[in-house]
Amino acid sequence: MSIHLTLHALQTLPPSNINRDELGSPKTCVYGGVTRTRVSSQSWKRAMRTHFTSAALIPKDDLAVRTRHGIGLLTDALLRRRPDLSQDTAIAVSEAVLRSVTGIAAPKANGKTAARTTVTDAPDTAEKLFLGLRQIEQLADLAAPGADGDIKALLKANAPALRRAASSRDAVDIALFGRMIATAADLNVDAACQVAHALGVHRVDIQPDFFSVVDDLTVDAASGHIGTREYLSSTVYRHAVLTGPALTRNLADYAGAMDLAQVTAAFIRSFAESMPQGSITSYAHTTRPDLLLATVSRTNLNLSGAFEKPVEAHDGSGHVTLAAQRLANHNHQLTTAFGDPNSPDASWLLAPDPELAAQFHGTATQVTSLAELADAAAGELAQRTHAQEKNGALR
Template sequence: MSLFIEFHLIQNFAPSNLNRDDTGAPKDAIFGGHRRARVSSQCFKRAIRLASQEHDLVAPEYRGVRTKKLKSLLLERLEGREQTEAEGNIEAALAAAGLKLKEDKTEYLLFLGEAEIAGFANLIEQHWDELVGAPVGAEKKGKKEAKASAPPEVVKKAKALLDGGKAVDVALFGRMLADMPGVNQDAACQVAHAISTHRVEREFDYFTAVDDKGGPDETGAGMIGQVEFNSATFYRYAVVDTGKLQSNLQGDGELTLSALAAFTQAMVRAIPTGKQNTFAAHNPPSFVGVCLRHSSPLNLANAFEKPVSARLDQSLTGQSVAALAAHEKQLATVYGDSRDQWAYLDLSDTWPENSGNRVANLEDLTVWVRMQIADQLEA
């Protein structure tokens, strides 16, 4: 049975530059024929991962690490060993798994579970003598070719380590290694680019800085510059395939529930870090709606194909929540399932009272998510 859990957020940010393009300007997009503020899905995924760590929402042993510095991480875990010998054994073990090194780093970013990293360290310790002196291939333009020469038993164990390690963020967001398709993991979670519910224009802040040690004969600023910014009410959307998540977590039902509870908290608390020292736009969502879908996911962004317009008597946030509710009702009539359920946290007091279970705070919303999914998994 398909079961998707959707997250629909309306979040108003004060003047900010949360996610920049290559020119330093806030990212944007044309939607419905109008320019909208945009924060990329990749930016929010990282913010979700950081929020999860900051609030300790996932146990360390079930976290993932995105890095090229796997060799350095393993050296830290083998610090009691002679370094030159440890480096050689690490390279041999990684080569056994099919991982290539270039200037002591993997040739691309790896997304590994903590258990996978610990597994490599344990493997090296257990097979230390067998790995000592095992060649890893010829040097070619600074890159060590991953040619396994370790004993077959070690090669088999090394390759078996790359199973995702039951890391929650790897299970949610997936990973792809082009030359090692066997260790790829399809994401259980899809995150949309956040877009403003209304039309936006870029603004410019012309700033100056004074030299504190400037003499009386020095006039003018010590530095001048400008930075682009905007202010926008965003619609954010993400959906998690609960069955796929449980599969990625190797069938661990309790960990699946903990992962969904952690994602609920992190999704709501996530705020990108771009230019925050300049703008301090720490603005939490005004509306968080969670929907359990039993047929297929429904992104409600088309509620804002016609952009919301500023009014003196209503906030953009309130209008956005109202437009979201109207669009949801319209789509649910045609594409919904009678088993679908909503719970929501609404600071705008705009979402219809009869359209789901209203909760008082984020903790209550998290409990609701966990209870509903627990019942569905048991069924």
């Protein structure tokens, strides 16, 4: 069996619209027969990836970018090595290299994108690519010596090395979240983590927000514009899984300085600290989990079943305490019924409110800070993963 880190959080969202649907409404789902808040896993995963950089959790060079501007990215790297090249030559070489290793379709006939970018204005690829920054540098190293010659000859002479560079697993976020390129299956990476859609623990109603825009220089009371937008507020259950052996495999080519425990700790911190940015200037909705439970075990259970029956607040008591009771009871029931006695769970709980912490008394080690939880859980996952690897049981 494998070894997993599972994260469970209860988090209160104030009035907000952090993840909207195609009509601009907050995303929802029906669960347990009632409408709930939903925040898509894609939305929160992107928030986690960008938080790695904004919070300086992982060095920028150890990460990747998801973009259609990979040709411009490679062009800039190539020109740093060969400033004697014209920009057009560097773009042509970069386009040929990326097409050869990824199989991407040719850019559109109109060529350059109208969007402003932070890289050289070059044709954008037909689809977004998830490219490790070190991969770009390796491709530029290989292309630079022959960039002023025949492009076909350059590609032929360096084909194996270019392919190895493109397929190297040298970006932490690719190792964590995986990569899929339809035209180059050998570049695909299975994700080491799973992230669930955040799910409201109670029934929710979407609320309309009427607003008006007043012209500062008019002297009458008329509004220059009126409209409505929608929002909701909710307590949500969040869940993620990180599989130790899978992360070890995905970091096989990693050339940075972080070890398995440090990458895991960064993942935990980003899970807890990140927040999707949809409409954030209108709602200032950044919060932290009211409760965070981390468990290292051989099972990776989602505990959303605790909330299949929606939590109902009574007499203004709120949802969080009742949700914590439900979560603690459901966790205990499943651990008792399905837990592995030969590899007992190790759990840590961060809950600043003593009333919430009391629900997990005796079932998890209480910690007082996110850093303490992240270091303890990450160290345990690394230790158990390395033990499996040493015993030949890593799979």
